[in-house]
Amino acid sequence: xxxxxxxPSTLSVQEGDSAVIKCTYSDSASNYFPWYKQELGKGPQLIxxxxxxxxxxxxxxxxxxxxxxxxxxxxxxxETQPEDSAVYFCAARAVHDKIIFGKGTRLHIxx
Amino acid sequence: GAVVSQHPSRVIxxxxxxxxxxxxxxxxxxxxxxxxxxFPKQSLMLMATSNEGSKxxxxxxxxxxxxxxxxxxxxxxxxxxxxxxxxxxxxxxxSAKLAGVxxxxxxxxxxxxxx
Numbered sequence: 582x583x584x585x586x587x588x589p590s591t592l593s594v595q596e597g598d599s600a601v602i603k604c605t606y607s608d609s610a611s612n613y614f615p616w617y618k619q620e621l622g623k624g625p626q627l628i629x630x631x632x633x634x635x636x637x638x639x640x641x642x643x644x645x646x647x648x649x650x651x652x653x654x655x656x657x658x659x660e661t662q663p664e665d666s667a668v669y670f671c672a673a674r675a676v677h678d679k680i681i682f683g684k685g686t687r688l689h690i691x692x
Numbered sequence: 693g694a695v696v697s698q699h700p701s702r703v704i705x706x707x708x709x710x711x712x713x714x715x716x717x718x719x720x721x722x723x724x725x726x727x728x729x730x731f732p733k734q735s736l737m738l739m740a741t742s743n744e745g746s747k748x749x750x751x752x753x754x755x756x757x758x759x760x761x762x763x764x765x766x767x768x769x770x771x772x773x774x775x776x777x778x779x780x781x782x783x784x785x786x787s788a789k790l791a792g793v794x795x796x797x798x799x800x801x802x803x804x805x806x807x
Contacts, residue, residue: 622803624800626798627798670735670736678724679738680738680787680796681738682736
């Protein structure tokens with residue numbers, strides 16, 4: 582089955598700097614890669630996603646890149662702000678629409 | 693965006709009792725709903741996939757007789773934790789999706805504490 586690896590587990594960046602979170606997946610048949618932001622005590626919120634027929638997607642300060650050959654995908658957050666502090670999960674869509682999550686990255690934005 | 697609600701948001705029950713958690717899609721009809729469990733500082737683990745009008749499909753290692761799932765309508769799925777034990781204490785989250793689209797929308801979660 583699909584397996585998603587995510588790094589780093591914790592990331593601290595200075596406010597205003599960029600943050601990058603990287604993920605790999607194992608199943609070459611996976612074709613949809615969402616990213617979720619989870620704040621303490623809340624459910625995950627979809628922040629951006631990318632399909633396998635696209636290499637890059639951007640939405641304001643957030644961008645995602647996908648390298649299908651290497652089975653890598655990454656989340657880039659620019660001009661980080663205090664409200665970006667949260668846990669971020671990458672995920673991949675597997676068979677039967679199952680979403681398989683990475684282990685998460687705890688992002689701390691330092692003042 | 694699509695809205696998914698869960699009820700209750702928090703529940704405390706005694707060991708040996710059962711508790712029901714509801715998941716509703718408020719502004720769309722969800723052909724498929726998913727149930728996840730999340731332990732503190734861990735990722736979401738898929739428990740089961742629920743399609744409206746049919747039996748749920750459980751992931752390996754998830755006891756179907758302990759975690760009863762009912763998806764009676766296109767806007768409601770329920771998860772019943774039967775004979776709950778302290779190790780069942782966790783954050784339970786549902787998600788819902790429309791047929792033919794990839795996006796899943798998550799509920800706010802239900803914090804279950806079994807004493």
